[in-house]
Amino acid sequence: MAIIQVENLNYQYSNSDTKAIDDVSFEIQAGDWVAIVGHNGSGKSTLAKLLIGLMAADSGKITIDGQVLTPDTVWQIREKVGMVFQNPDNQFVGATVADDVAFGMENRSVDRDTMVTKVDYALKQVGMLDYKDREPANLSGGQKQRVALAGIIAIAPKILILDEATSMLDPRGRQEILSVIQQLKEDLNLTVLSITHDIDEAANADRLVVIDDGHFVEEATPEELFTHGKELVDMGLDVPLPEKLKDALRERHIEVPHSYLDEGGLANWLRTSRLNK
């Protein structure tokens, strides 16, 4: 069942001559992890904001979990969606870690006893319980993003949208966030929509949707898309190492498999093709 349906969506910023989103349609099945990729300025973040009504589309139809997005349903739809943004500082609204986790529940008028239990539970899930009373100024970017995820766990949404949520983190922070998200997806049976440039984040997805200049370009599995090699850079992604190495080996007149292999797969293939001296 499609939990997110986007049909013929259009949006144009008032100070721009071209459409930021141009007749985009796609569907996301419940429980899937879909990554939206595209270079900077391709319209990805605009799309994310349209999905939960943070901006209103010029035309088109968005259906989330069976509900059509309208000014009347926007708050009900937001109840079902948790969103993590790019800048860790600009979404941390609470004065302390615990306050920030509680923020979303306060907005939903959850009673205090439930909040107290859920704050602790959510912080435990992301490994931040020991930091409960810390102020954001004393946290790293990765820790702030974990707190943002705890805030989402606390409201238990059906859909998680990540708007370049790892792009401002160092490699370690990025890795930590990705593993927390994977765990969450399993535990809460979430549908994940991630907007990203990160090849590891994209590789985690079941399917990739490529957007360019506001247009829907193609939809593919990571395996299918990653065989595009150098073109990936134009889609806002890095070329994965196995593809780079295959290219380099081809230049050295070695025939390599065409289909996408991840690092383990390529290592296996190389091992079997090794000369036994």
Place this chain on the structure above:
Amino acid sequence: MNKVMFGRFIPGHSWVHRMDPRAKLVLSFLYIAVVFFANDVWTYAIMTLLLLLSVAASKIPLRVYIRGLLPLFWLMIFTVLIQVFFGAGGHVYWQWGWLVVSQNGLNSAGLILMRFVLIILVSTILTFTTEPLEIADGIESLLNPLRKLHFPVATLALMLSLALRFVPTLMDEAEKIMNAQRSRGVDFGEGGLRQRIRTIVPILIPLFVNAFNRAVDISTAMEARGYQDGENRTKYRQLKWHRVDTASLVIYVVSLSAVIVLRYFI
């Protein structure tokens, strides 16, 4: 930055630290109000004693409080001099043209200085022992009755708390921008007033632009997290009234009543 002690929070677990911010706010206001009734040695003695007792209960050394007074030293000298020279009446000790040092002048200068010091110290106890956020919580709670008049108390409190939350972030940012502009050859704190004003522009504009962009991001994030209006929300942070608060209240009310009684009935 770190030389300024006035208005700074010093973490601790003393009697005063543990008190409910509402109790601290109310008692501070009461104290300040009653200071103006004190008019002789006895009433001032009670007020001073009560203050010293509170300082002791805060477990923060008196010298730290004194250091907090220093930035206000010139203001105090100025106030005292005004009182000395312009408070007329009583025995005249010294005169030069229109400048007169009289008994009344000296008396009122002494009173004013005493009041000044007491009021600053009692507010310093509040800020030293209470996190800004707790003060915000306390204010919100005390303003609660105004909700009946449709005054947006919760919205105001959230604004206050957000502002406090972003003070360190913006300070950090200001420092980064200063370093960047210094690297582009800007000399801060040099040259005449005009030169100094000119060097402020490359800091203020980026700081303002960044703060504005940040505000847009924050409001988007708040809305995405379900924030609709400030008033119909539950609250995670709660204030709890403890026995220390009742005890402090009793001590203050008794002492402050004594001052009023001494002033008007004896």
Place this chain on the structure above:
Amino acid sequence: MATDITFEQVNYSYQAGTPFAVQALKDINLKITPGSFTAVIGQTGSGKSTLIQHLNALLKPSSGTVTIGQRVITTETKNKHLKPLRKKVGMVFQFPENQLFEETVLKDIAFGPQNFGVSETDAEVLAKRMAGEVGLDGSLLERSPFDLSGGQMRRVAIAGVLALEPEVLVLDEPTAGLDPRGRLEIMTLVTRLREEQGLTIVLITHQMDDVANYADHVIVMGHGALLKQGSPRVIFSDPKWLQEHQLGLPSATKFAYELQQGGFKFDHMPLTVTDLADQIAPQLSKGAHPHE
């Protein structure tokens, strides 16, 4: 003419002399030679940022000496005479687009040189040249910098530092937050500046692939101390040590270690994909290269 930078027993404490003092740099000894490309790596909070602020005397050592060209800086050095150093050592901070403030792109790039006594006309000529250098379209020069895209704003900021015509260019994670194409463009620019203008480069980065591809000297920082320095080959030859310090390997090197387990032989651990391919191609069986 050539500016080299030498640190001798440099210590630095924030809020020195107060109970809040935090030692951010401990006994740092290093040398940055003219024309070199030095990468500074280390976890967040390892002292990298404090270190680079000593390179143009934004910070003065609490003890020890920093020598920049002919100038020796100690804790006693007066702030007044440090300004010429800022022209010699250009500093591109993290998210440098946050420092833009002028009405137009041109004026913003020309701001720096004018602080060093260059006339407005000359500064604007310089600014136009630097805008071209970083690949900004001429049509953008009269626009407000705040109307540009994030990537363009970053180029404006870099051009503003280049306009000082420094001999050493220090960049603190210049590619943070950019997409892969933007990252590649900035790194290509940095390499070109070094090759064409002989700039000395100091780069703070978390991207080990960039270290492998571009740097010839690596400084590893941890808890305020200099843990190790040497060529990338030396630094990346000890994966266990790197892991202990929570640092990664270049992706090609990491993959090579995996292949080593599978029986591949390497006379040195490859740092780049080219090097990796060069070394494994001869080890692959005939069936795998029918073109021969």
